[in-house]
Amino acid sequence: MADSRDARPSTDEETAPLLQDVSHPDAPQSEHTPPTFSERISSIVQEPLSPLSKILFVVALFFLLLSSIFIGLFAGAQHKLNRPSGGEHEKETITTTISYTATATLTATSISTGISTATSTTTVTSTVSPPTPTTPPEEPACLTPQCIMLAASVLSSLDTTQDPCENFFDFANGGWLKAHPIPSDKGSIGNFELLTQDNRLLIQQILSQDSSSVYTSALQTEPGALESSEHYDELLLRKLRGLYRSCMNEDLLNARGQDPLIRVVRTIGDLFSRKTTVVNGVNKDEDAFPDGLTAAVAYLHSRGVDALFSAQIEGDVGEDPNFMTLLFGQPSLGLPSKEYYDDESIVELYQSVLERLLVTLYEEDAAFEAEESEVLTVSEPTVHEDRLRVWPPWPWPPWDGGEGGDDGDEHGRRNRTEEAPILARNVVEFEKKIANASLDLDILYQDPIATYNPVPFSNLSKALPEFDFKTYLSTFAPRNFPGRVILDSLSFPESLSRILNETSRDTIQAYLETRAALELSPHLGTTTEAWKAVRSLEERLRGIKPGAIGDRSEYCVGRVEAAMGFAAGRYFVKEVFGGSSREKGTKVITDIIETFKLSLTNLTWMDGESASAAAQKADAIRVKVGFPLSPDTRNARSLAAYYNLVKVQETAFFENMLSARVNDQIKMWFQLGKRRDPEAWEMYPSMVNAYFNPPANEIVFPAGILQPPFFSQDWPAYMSYGAFGQVASHELTHAFDSAGRLYNQNGKLEEWWTNSTSEGFNKIQKCISDQYSSYYVDDGHGGKVYVNGNLTSGENIGDSGLIQAFRAWKANFQKSSADGDEFLLPGLNYTREQMFFIAFGRIWAQNIKPESAVSRVRSDPHSPNRFRVDGTVSNIPEFAEAFKCSSKAKLNPPIEKRCVFWG
Known part of the structure; x- marks a missing residue:
């Protein structure tokens, strides 16, 4: 194949000679060759001119000169209309000199295409700007x-x-x-x-x-x-249209407020504190979740919300790309990339958004709990307002046997609404640690060898003992426990273990709750505080005008x-x-x-x-x-x-x-x-x-x-x-x-090219x-x-x-x-x-x-x-x-x- 720089000429370019049938001046001629055009002209010139011929010659010469002038003016005006302003095209010129004594053809060649662009006969020397990059092809264009x-x-x-x-x-x-x-x-x-x-x-x-x-x-x-x-088309369309109408019903969405999100957050809290052992509608043994972390994360992952780590099912590219296995990797973050956690203004905004989410979730959850308490305790004395604002409910934590702590009131309870600013700050620091323990994106996206680390599943459990992986997997795949797992980073599980041990349980719970809120709040009505808080972060990160909302449909x-x-x-x-x-x-x-x-x-x-x-x-x-x-x-x-x-x-x-x-x-x-x-x-x-x-x-x-x-x-x-x-x-x-x-x-991962x-x-x-x-x-x-x-x-x-x-x-x-x-x-x-x-x-x-x-x-x-x-x-x-x-x-x-x- 020819070198890439030797491209085929454009099919639009002229290929025929501009002057055809012009004999070479040194070419031999036979005795009977007819007189040439120049010889005929010479013989005519040598003949004496009559007065009428002289007059006609002067008139013809005048009109020829006048035509040349008009053609030149028209071509110049047309060129100015087509010429792009600025750039090199204004700087370059083409100078041509035309002789009186012969019919001359001026061909101005486009600097962009090489296509012939103008032909005229003239008797003057002129200077013009170069033509535009292109010219109209001579073949007819489609006019449909x-x-x-x-x-x-x-x-x-x-x-x-x-x-x-x-x-x-x-x-x-x-x-x-x-x-x-x-x-x-x-x-x-x-x-x-x-x-x-x-x-x-x-x-x-x-x-x-x-x-x-x-x-x-x-x-x-x-x-x-x-x-x-x-x-089946009717079944599908009924679901599709029902889902669409449920989204378009903004009045109902706003009337429901944040209740749907509150239920999700309450479930996270209940699972984390072991108030319930139900994940995805399946009852688990009381001892299945020793500390609630596994249950809460499994619940979030079942809803497609990344938390602590990501879990994907993909082919084992090192052994058999078509055998689907478990990939364990770093999670997505609340901010688009780790660089944002070093941007003080963005971190300040993000922390305020997390605080707004925590406050509104805790306050509305307390009101939600109050309504339930009124229904369940009609014959009991009225519960004190402060107690209704406590989350999670007494006792906390459950394995402390209800004993009071140094940071609680006389009953060992805390008002988490008041702690929201501290929790928000701690969540940001927690995420920053996870970001620092994560791979840089250029390695994650561009180095499949570095991110392919198959290990026995027991290795993952040992590296991250705070998490019960067998129970986690039983939530999703109860009959299929993998023998090994592929890590995108060998160091991340151990780093995550260390981070968890350095972090208070309150912060971890707040992290899980805000992960759900950040991901799911866009499904709420636009008048809710949670929706507004998450939207304010998106507006800043994307440059959206504050308060501007696009077409709902x-x-x-x-x-x-x-x-x-x-x-x-x-x-x-x-x-x-x-x-x-x-x-x-x-x-x-x-x-x-x-x-x-x-x-x-x-x-x-x-x-x-x-x-x-x-x-x-x-x-x-x-x-x-x-x-x-x-x-x-x-x-x-x-x-x-x-x-x-x-x-x-x-x-x-x-x-x-x-x-x-x-x-x-x-x-x-x-x-x-x-x-x-x-x-x-x-x-x-x-x-x-x-x-x-x-x-x-x-x-x-x-x-x-x-x-x-x-x-x-x-x-x-x-x-x-x-x-x-x-x-x-x-x-x-x-x-x-x-x-x-x-x-x-x-699809197998291997070095299949030669070293050179x-x-x-x-x-x-x-x-x-x-x-x-x-x-x-x-x-x-x-x-x-x-x-x-x-x-x-x-x-x-x-x-x-x-x-x-x-x-x-x-x-x-x-x-x-x-x-x-x-x-x-x-x-x-x-x-x-x-x-x-x-x-x-x-x-x-x-x-x-x-x-x-x-x-x-x-x-x-x-x-x-x-x-x-x-x-x-x-x-x-x-x-x-x-x-x-x-x-x-x-x-x-x-x-x-x-x-x-x-x-």
Whole structure:
């Protein structure tokens, strides 16, 4: 394959000579050769002119000169209208001199495309500015309504005052950025977010219909699969619509107040203090929970709330990637990343939020307990008000036998409401210790070897004796106790043990209660104190305007997707993913895979042995497009069984969400000790995203992202490969990035590249890590927060796969052109190569507030969108060639400064 810098010329470029049939002056001529044109002119000139001929000659000469002047003025005015302001284009000039004595053709060549742009005959010397980067192709453009609308969308996105070779993100998105200010209730707005809104609007229309309106047919329902599709569709839609209506009933949510959350927090307290031994509705032995910690954590985990540690079920990548085993790791934190615990202003706000939560929970719980006491003790004397405010109730702690303590009143009780400020401060310190004991995110995300630490289960129990793991597991998997567990950090269990021993039980209980409140308060009414407290933290971290609340229906559809996304996806797919969308989307992906395999043999850093193994892995990748088959979104009965445990009441949104969380946990734990389901998906169909799963060696593309501006079955190929091709190549490249390359074609974790290839890869990886570490975002206060190039290296390498999409499009150009899929769009005076890159740049359009940008840089393995565009194209020589960038352009660095992964 030719070097990547030797790109094929644009198919829009002129190839025919500008002056044809001009004889060479030294060419021999036969005796009978007719007189040449110049000889005929000479003979005519030598003939004497009549008076009339002289007059006509002068008039003709006058009109010729006048025409030349008008043509020059028109061309100059037209050029000024098309010329981008600023940049190098204003500095460069083209000077041409035209002779009187011969017909001369002036061809001004675009500095961006090399296309012929102007032809005229003149007799003067003139100086003009260089033409715009592109010119209208001579072949006719598509003028269907769809083509006109697509062209208008692209044109409105551009900012042609920007030089694409200097700021391509702004060039491709400047118009879009001006037209899409960030809503006051959001921290950012971009094409991903807008498409998510569009997808949710469609689902909302489905959910808002009357319950009797049922989709009576499924997507390609398999013959004989159902005895009554309509019956199961009705069951699914009843649940989906009931869940949606329960979320939309704001009056009822506000009337219920914080009671649903109070019940959860009371359960945590009862379990922690051993007042109850019921977890998930199952009675446990009195001695099952010696100190209540295990019971309380198990209860939280069963509701999908991280506390103390995380537990996941995934393949054992060191032994058998398809054997599902237990992964034990660090938990999520109340703040987005450990860096925030060193930010005094953020810590101060976070502590105040925790205090507000504790105060409102304790006060309302005391009132709740008072109401219950009045009902239970009608004939008894009135309970003193102070006693009603005590939590937890006497005796405390239970193993002290009711004896009073030094820090209590005469009965050994304390008013925890008054202690809320101290407890909040202690919880922050407790979380800070957990954060310091946790792995840095660049190791957690980018080093699968360091985070794969299989040990016998007894080792975990010994390292963390404060926790009863056998009892914990019996809550989720009573009949399947694993022989070993995989730790993401060998030191974390022992560190957690030490932290627990250094921390008071009051603080641990407050930590567990606030973990539940932070996670579940968004399901309450917006007038509750708990909701407001958690929202104030989100507003600060994301830059949201205080008090700004977005559209309730959009939020509620999002909750329905989170709870029953596969069921909602059944009807979403039916509406938007018909025709040849799946086939055309799959073709883009498979074309890129084939191109990627061909490119492996040309990589200077990869030897033949590693290239052969990489090609085998690429061949083995499972490609999933559109919708899952497990649960089978084509099969209403399959979906009804999958969501059988989700109980929906139209008057209980909070409980509905808890029910869905419990269902998700049961589904996850059910996989323990079993073989991987090859058809399972981690994303629901309407999600605007995609992923690569290393242990399964699969790339997955939900129907939600196969929509404009990422994809359309009616688009020209150069736009499909530029936009969706980037998504496809990104996920494919993840199989060979800093983490993905350490999994072989069967998803097993091992070093399957040769040492020399690994060394070559590491050198380029460092190059790209250093490159992105030089980028930064504004913190909103005049400071800079730099991108962590090590944290984002995997995603940056994934983005570098864009070149594979470009090559795949080029390789298929002749066929797609013959099929009529390379049609041009009206009003877009750009080559197809340029349009490919414009389509790529547009998908990353995003306005983001400084607070959200900082949060992303600190916690997200993806680089900010601006750098995903400019950083990517600066490493692709074909981009600079397409836009004819000068050697001094910012996005056309010298080859020695480029980080070129794929040749």
